[in-house]
Amino acid sequence: MDKPATIKDVAELARVHAATASRALNPQTRDKVSPRTAARIVEAARTLGYSPNSAARSLRTRTSSVVGVVIPDLRNPVFPPIVRGVEDGLREAGYLALLGNTDGDAERERDLLATMRGQQLAGFILATSKRDGSPLGPDASVVLVNRRTDAGDIASVVADSAAGVHALVTLLVTQGHTRIGHLAGPQDTSTGIERYRALLDGLSTHGLSPSGVEFCDAYSEQAGYDATLALLADRASATAIVAGNDMIALGCYRALAELGLRCPEDVSVTGFNDMPFVDQQRPPLTTVRIPHYEIGYEAARLLLERIANPTSPPKRIVLPVQLITRASVAPASPA
Amino acid sequence: MDKPATIKDVAELARVHAATASRALNPQTRDKVSPRTAARIVEAARTLGYSPNSAARSLRTRTSSVVGVVIPDLRNPVFPPIVRGVEDGLREAGYLALLGNTDGDAERERDLLATMRGQQLAGFILATSKRDGSPLGPDASVVLVNRRTDAGDIASVVADSAAGVHALVTLLVTQGHTRIGHLAGPQDTSTGIERYRALLDGLSTHGLSPSGVEFCDAYSEQAGYDATLALLADRASATAIVAGNDMIALGCYRALAELGLRCPEDVSVTGFNDMPFVDQQRPPLTTVRIPHYEIGYEAARLLLERIANPTSPPKRIVLPVQLITRASVAPASPA
DNA sequence: TTGTATGCGTTATCAA
DNA sequence: TTGATAACGCATACAA
Secondary structure, three states: OOOOOOHHHHHHHHOOOHHHHHHHHOHHHHHHOOHHHHHHHHHHHHHHOOOOOHHHHHHHHOOOOEEEEEEOOOOOOOHHHHHHHHHHHHHOOOOEEEEEEOOOOHHHHHHHHHHHHOOOOOEEEEOOOEOOOOOOOOOOOEEEEOOOOOOOOOEEEEEOHHHHHHHHHHHHHHOOOOOEEEEEOOOOEHHHHHHHHHHHHHHHHOOOOOOOEEEOOOOOHHHHHHHHHHHHHHOOOOOEEEEOOHHHHHHHHHHHHHOOOOOOOOOEEEOOEOOOOHHHOOOOOEEEEOOHHHHHHHHHHHHHHHHHOOOOOOOEEEEOOEEEOOOOOOOOOOO | OOOOOOHHHHHHHHOOOHHHHHHHHOHHHHHHOOHHHHHHHHHHHHHHOOOOOHHHHHHHHOOOOEEEEEEOOOOOOOHHHHHHHHHHHHHOOOOEEEEEEOOOOHHHHHHHHHHHHOOOOOEEEEOOOEOOOOOOOOOOOEEEEOOOOOOOOOEEEEEOHHHHHHHHHHHHHHOOOOOEEEEEOOOOEHHHHHHHHHHHHHHHHOOOOOOOEEEOOOOOHHHHHHHHHHHHHHOOOOOEEEEOOHHHHHHHHHHHHHHOOOOOOOOEEEOOEOOOOHHHOOOOOEEEEOOHHHHHHHHHHHHHHHHHOOOOOOOEEEEOOEEEOOOOOOOOOOO
16 A cells, blocks of 8 residues: 555456546546446455546546635634634535635635635635625635625625514614614625615614614724723613624623623613623623534535536525514613 | 636746746746846836646646645634634635535545545645544645644644643632532543543542532533533532533523522532633623634644654643633632 | 747547 | 546756
C-alpha cells in the first residue's frame, strides 16, 4: 500500500481496459458495462482499496464534489449550527464543505471567492450578510443563506423574519404596550432591513408607529448597549424595546441596568435568534427561534438540486420561525 | 470572460511559451526567468484575471493547498474559535480548510477521512477526541489538536490541562476545601483522562484524595447532572466539585438546585474552558480559560511547517491556560 | 533564459 | 459491450 492504487491498477487486476473500469465504477455509466465484468471490477477496486483521484477527475470533468461555504465569522453563534446543517446535507451526497470567513469585509470576501474559484468547486453557499452585488458569475451554482438578492434571481434559504417580528409585536401589543422602540440591526444586511420593515409594518397594523428607532452598526452587544442609551436619551418613554437580534438585546440589558431601569418591570425587551444561553439570562429573553440547522441543511439540498439541474428556476425557501416567550416581556405598567 | 483563462492564454498574450509563463507565475521558479519577460507575463495574467486551475496543479504535483479539518461537532462551543484560528492560520499561506464533523463516531471518522484522502489534501488537522489509534498513514502530514498520541510521534497542539487543574485545586484548597469531588469527563478522551490524573496529582500534593469521583460518558449538561446526583448520593459531604468542563458544571448547577443545595454557599463548583456566557450564569462560573483561537492558529502554523518540511521531528506545543475566578467558588463553610 | 516534450489519473468520444 | 485514444491544465526534466 505504498502508492495509492489508480484506475489502471484496478483495470489490470480485473483484466479489462481502464476505460471499462471507469465506466463500471461510475454509478452514472455502470449500466453500460456487463454485470459480470462490472462485478469483477468492483471486486478488484475493493481489494486494492482504490479511491479515485479527485484532482484528475476534476480536471477532466471541470467540477468537483466540494462546495464553498462562506460566512462572516464562525464565532458568531448563529453560524455553527448552519454550517453543521450544510455539512450534513452535503455529506449525504458525498460532497464536502470548504469553509471561509470574511468578517463582513468585502475585500476579504472577494479574495476568498477568487481563491475558491480556482478550486473547481461544484457550487457555493453564501451566508455573508451584505446585500449588494451578485458575488459570482451567472454560471456558478449559488445558494444564499439568510439573504436574498433584490432581483430574486438566486436561490436562497431564509427564515421568516417578518413573521417573527409580527409575532413579537402582537405579543407586546397584547400585553398593553403602545410605546415600542426598535434597536435595528445594520441596514446593509438583509436581516436588519427586513426586521425593521416588518416592525414598521406590524406596528402600523395596530395603528402604532415606533417610539424611537436606533440603528446599530453591528450585531454586537456593544452596539446594542450604545443604541439603547441613544434611544432612551431621546425619549425615555418606550415601555418595550424590540432588538434586532439577541446580541443587541444583551447590550440593551446592560444599558438598562446601568440606567437603573428594570427589565421587564420598567421596560420589556425582545431579541431574535434564540442563541444558546439566552434562556439563562436575567431575565430569560423573549425571542424568536430560527431553525439554523435546518436552514443549513436545506441550503445544501437546494444547492445539490441546482448542481444537478442548473437550468431550473432558482427556488426561494422560507422556513418558519417560532416565538419563544420568556420573562423579559411583561404587561405594560400603567405609568 | 466566458471560460476561465488558462496558463496558455496568459503565455499567448505575453508572447511566450506556456512553460515560461508557468515559471514566471510560480514564486518558486520565478528567478529562472528574466525580469522583463516575467513582468510581461504577470501583467498578462492580471489582465486576463488568470487564476491557476488547482485540479491540474494537484494532479501534477500530487498535493494541494487544501487541508482537512476534522472535529466532533461544530455546535460544541469550543470548536468554532479553534476552527476560526485554523482558518486564519491557513489563509495566510493561501491554504483553505475542508471541514468535517464526526460526532465522535469512529466509523464516521473513518468514512470522512477516506473521502478526504481522495482529495489530494496537503494535510490534516484532527481535533477529534478519541485517543486510540493513529488515524492516517505515516506519510500524511497531521497535527492533532487537544489530543496527543501516547507515542508522541505526531505533532500536536494542546492546552496545559494539568496546570489548569492544579490552579483550580490550589484555589479550592486555599479556600479551605478538603472534601473535593470530581465529575470526570469521558476517559476515552485525552482531556478527560488528563484532567482526572491532574486532579489526583494536585490533590495528593496537598495530602488529599478525591471525595468521590464520577465519570461522565459525555461532555454534556445532562451527563453532568446525572453524575452530580450519583456523586452526592454516595457521599453528600463534598464541599467542592471540580467538573470536567463547563457543560458538566452547568449540569452540576442544575442538580444542586434540585437537591436544594446552594452554590457556592453549600458547594463550590468549577468548570473548564470558559465557554461564552458562563460568566453570566448564576453564579458566574469559576473556570479555566483555554486559548481556543490560538490553539487553532498554532495548529495551522505547525501543519504548514510540517508540510514544508515533512521530515522534521514532530513538535508538541503546549499553550498556557488562565484561571478565571468567579463567584461559584467560596470559602469552605465550617460545617 | 527560453522552448519542447511528457505525464499526472480520469473520463468522453469514437471505433470495433 | 469493450478497447483505443485524446484531452483536461499544469509543472518539470531536458534540450536548445
